[in-house]
Amino acid sequence: MKSPANPTTGLRQYLKTEFWIEATAAAMMALGVQVFTAPNFIVGGGLSGIASVLFNVFGWPIGVVTFSLNLPLLLIGWRRLGRRFLVSTLRMVAYLSLMTDGVFARIPPYRGEPLLAALFGGVLVGAGLGLILMRGSSTGGTDIIVKLIQMRKPYLSLGRIVLATDLAVVLLAAAVYRNIETILYGAVMIYASTEMIDGLIDRADARKLAIIVTGRGDETARALMEELRRGVTVLPATGAYTGESRSVLLCVVEIRQLFELKRLVGRIDPAAFVVVANAAETLGAGFKPIGPP
Incomplete structure (x- = not known):
């Protein structure tokens, strides 16, 4: 008869491997949003893009808003994608919120050339998201929608699905910012993020x-x-x-x-x-x- 799994061993193994990858991915995404895109009124899509708009309009913390908006979608993830997916996604949402509000909120934001902010923000967010998607997990938000679509149509490019969902958020944000340059910079960020994601996982073909x-x-x-x-x-x-x-x-x-x-x-x-x-x-x-x- 098998001996029951040791929770301490599982936790130790997680801390040695997956924790560092998840923490690194969350740090890259938080850095991209908190330091580069949000301070320059650049919307990169997803719930973080919506949180960025609320941050600039009302001053609400990006991490807290992102976590709150994720709760309904996490329930959908529980019903459709299973317990393990929910647990790993919940971890990522918590890490991302803590990194955004607790670590990178203390770093002076970049307020230089908006094009550079869009490019660096897109590369950082895309790299973090690509690392997580490669491991079959999610950072919550529209990633859950992406996961559900990819399960039904596994031959579709994850980067292209992310692009479609992000563009929808940018169009909604356009009604708030009413600045064509901001939307164009957001498109640059989404493109950079998409290319970074596909650069990491497009080999799936x-x-x-x-x-x-x-x-x-x-x-x-x-x-x-x-x-x-x-x-x-x-x-x-x-x-x-x-x-x-x-x-x-x-x-x-x-x-x-x-x-x-x-x-x-x-x-x-x-x-x-x-x-x-x-x-x-x-x-x-x-x-x-x-x-x-």
């Missing part, structure tokens, strides 16, 4: 082929299908040295899902053998169609 040799094939295959929503092919095999029966699992995933695949396999069978190869093109259900419909 190439995808990865995972070949997993494990003695717990059924359990591993079930976890991959249920949690990653990817098909798995199971082949019977025998170890040449040990003579023991094994299963060889073939699973094609997007690059952003590779971290989660390795985590799942390691959790179920730490003794598994995993080979990851590039899949230059993937055709079939869930990917690109093999031929004309």
Whole structure:
């Protein structure tokens, strides 16, 4: 019988790995918004863009407003995307709010050339968001909407989906600022952010082929299908040295899902053998169609 998981071990592992990535991503996004875009009346889309408008109009803290606006969408994430997604997203929303109001609010804002503010803000926000999306998580807000769309249409570019949602927020903000230059700078920021996101995760079009040799094939295959929503092919095999029966699992995933695949396999069978190869093109259900419909 398996021993129950040790919460202390899980927390220690999280602090060694994911915490630093999440904190770094939140810091980059908070720096981009609090120091570069919001002080220059540049709206970059998302709930942070709405919070920036409220900050400039009413003086409300960006982090607190962002956290408050996220609560309804987090409930949607709970119903549609599951508990683990909610927990990781809630962490990111909390980190982002704390970084925005508690750390970078104390740094003097950049009030120089607006074009530079738009470019640097877009690069920082895009880099932070790209890091989080690559790990299958979210920073809340419109990211949840992006995640739901991407689940239904996995072949769409995440960067382009983000671009569409951000443009909608910019158009709404235009009614408040009524400054065409501010909107144009916002478009520059969104473009820089989109290019940064795609620069990090657009390789997902190439995808990865995972070949997993494990003695717990059924359990591993079930976890991959249920949690990653990817098909798995199971082949019977025998170890040449040990003579023991094994299963060889073939699973094609997007690059952003590779971290989660390795985590799942390691959790179920730490003794598994995993080979990851590039899949230059993937055709079939869930990917690109093999031929004309």
